[in-house]
Amino acid sequence: MTEGRSLSIIELGEISDEPTSAPPVRRPRAVGRPLRSATVLLLSLVMLAGAAPSTQRTVSVVPGSRMATAYLAGDGVYVVDPPAPDGERYLTAYAQPAPTGVGVRRRWQAPLARTANYLEVRVERGLVLALAVTAPNRRFQTTAFDSATGQQRWQHPGAPQPTPRGGLLVTNGREDGSGAMSGVEPDTGLVLWSVPLPPAASPTYHLTSEGQVDRFVLLQPTGEVQVHDADTGQLLRSIDTLPGDRSAYQRVQIVADLLLLVPPGSTRLVSFGLAELEPRWTAEVTLVSHALECGGLLCAVPQTGGLQVLDPATGSVRWSEPGQDVLADVRYGRLLMARPGQGYAVRDAATGQVRTELGVWSLMPVLGPDDPLVGVRRSDDGRMVVAELDLVAGRTRIVDVLPGIAGSCQASLPVLLCQRLDGTTALWRLTR
Numbered sequence: 233m234t235e236g237r238s239l240s241i242i243e244l245g246e247i248s249d250e251p252t253s254a255p256p257v258r259r260p261r262a263v264g265r266p267l268r269s270a271t272v273l274l275l276s277l278v279m280l281a282g283a284a285p286s287t288q289r290t291v292s293v294v295p296g297s298r299m300a301t302a303y304l305a306g307d308g309v310y311v312v313d314p315p316a317p318d319g320e321r322y323l324t325a326y327a328q329p330a331p332t333g334v335g336v337r338r339r340w341q342a343p344l345a346r347t348a349n350y351l352e353v354r355v356e357r358g359l360v361l362a363l364a365v366t367a368p369n370r371r372f373q374t375t376a377f378d379s380a381t382g383q384q385r386w387q388h389p390g391a392p393q394p395t396p397r398g399g400l401l402v403t404n405g406r407e408d409g410s411g412a413m414s415g416v417e418p419d420t421g422l423v424l425w426s427v428p429l430p431p432a433a434s435p436t437y438h439l440t441s442e443g444q445v446d447r448f449v450l451l452q453p454t455g456e457v458q459v460h461d462a463d464t465g466q467l468l469r470s471i472d473t474l475p476g477d478r479s480a481y482q483r484v485q486i487v488a489d490l491l492l493l494v495p496p497g498s499t500r501l502v503s504f505g506l507a508e509l510e511p512r513w514t515a516e517v518t519l520v521s522h523a524l525e526c527g528g529l530l531c532a533v534p535q536t537g538g539l540q541v542l543d544p545a546t547g548s549v550r551w552s553e554p555g556q557d558v559l560a561d562v563r564y565g566r567l568l569m570a571r572p573g574q575g576y577a578v579r580d581a582a583t584g585q586v587r588t589e590l591g592v593w594s595l596m597p598v599l600g601p602d603d604p605l606v607g608v609r610r611s612d613d614g615r616m617v618v619a620e621l622d623l624v625a626g627r628t629r630i631v632d633v634l635p636g637i638a639g640s641c642q643a644s645l646p647v648l649l650c651q652r653l654d655g656t657t658a659l660w661r662l663t664r
Contacts, residue, residue: 386421
């Protein structure tokens with residue numbers, strides 16, 4: 233396979249000019265001698281402007297059809313071609329350019345199924361995993377390629393997730409709600425074990441701090457909740473949650489070390505310890521949509537909007553926020569709340585106190601949970617403003633203002649991948 237190179241361009245950044253559409257920043261009123269204060273401020277700004285380091289961006293065009301889809305994953309860029317008239321279709325892997333900028337370099341190219349609709353490409357266990365929905369049965373299917381050579385290793389129905397002992401847990405759900413949970417050996421694709429999924433079993437997962445699945449939970453139609461080891465499939469614990477009613481609809485979710493059950497009627501939230509499935513507490517929380525860990529507390533999100541923050545030890549309500557605000561992200565004890573028509577606000581998880589307003593942004597998909605949050609918005613002249621949203625510091629930091637961007641951006645700062653107005657896809661590496 234020959235290797236191709238694309239042209240890289242060094243551009244001078246424009247991060248110093250915040251667009252005019254940005255909301256004004258309230259500053260403390262000058263006291264005492266306003267003329268002197270204004271003079272000192274002006275001199276300070278001039279000195280800072282002169283001392284600020286110039287910011288450059290390296291722009292590398294990613295080769296491929298304007299109808300292709302590009303994915304930022306691991307240290308590479310992966311391009312899924314649309315089906316060609318002759319039936320050929322490919323996945324092409326490119327290496328990201330070095331900070332010095334020599335252009336993206338093609339690593340390999342591998343054939344893909346023509347009829348599948350590809351949803352994601354990611355890197356796990358030394359493999360490149362292409363996740364698709366196949367036609368006509370609309371089932372998930374994963375194809376695994378060697379990350380170094382592009383050789384296809386295996387193909388299985390379902391979607392994979394890494395487990396702590398180096399394996400992959402593949403969840404294969406069918407249209408009728410049935411399917412199987414399977415343990416797969418990454419190198420060979422060998423299925424090591426399998427647990428059947430009855431209709432409406434509703435699998436949910438417990439993640440380690442590294443983002444790996446160590447346990448999965450099945451809610452059986454009979455009301456039995458089963459906890460399984462994700463590396464072996466072994467049944468660890470089970471509990472009957474519907475001793476008197478075998479037909480009612482329930483939901484389960486795992487948050488930290490708790491298994492949360494929304495019983496029939498959705499008027500309560502029932503907590504069990506995940507390790508032993510012992511009852512912990514019951515809280516009157518109506519119409520819960522989902523729950524998540526937030527700064528050591530438990531955030532219950534109602535279907536009607538707003539937020540209820542509970543003590544995970546007792547289930548008591550610490551504070552609540554009615555209305556239509558939506559919890560968008562949680563970082564280091566801070567909550568990022570989307571306020572309809574007003575943009576984002578940062579709240580303290582423990583008290584609900586509003587720390588700061590960040591303005592109107594669209595969150596960009598990022599590769600990892602620890603990657604900085606990145607927001608984008610249009611300036612008045614049509615350029616794309618890219619900013620890091622720092623919840624702890626309570627501020628936004630403009631990292632670049634990019635011309636000619638259509639959208640479909642992904643980020644892992646200092647790297648951005650976006651589609652441009654001319655239909656091409658480009659990769660930006662930002663440097664100071």
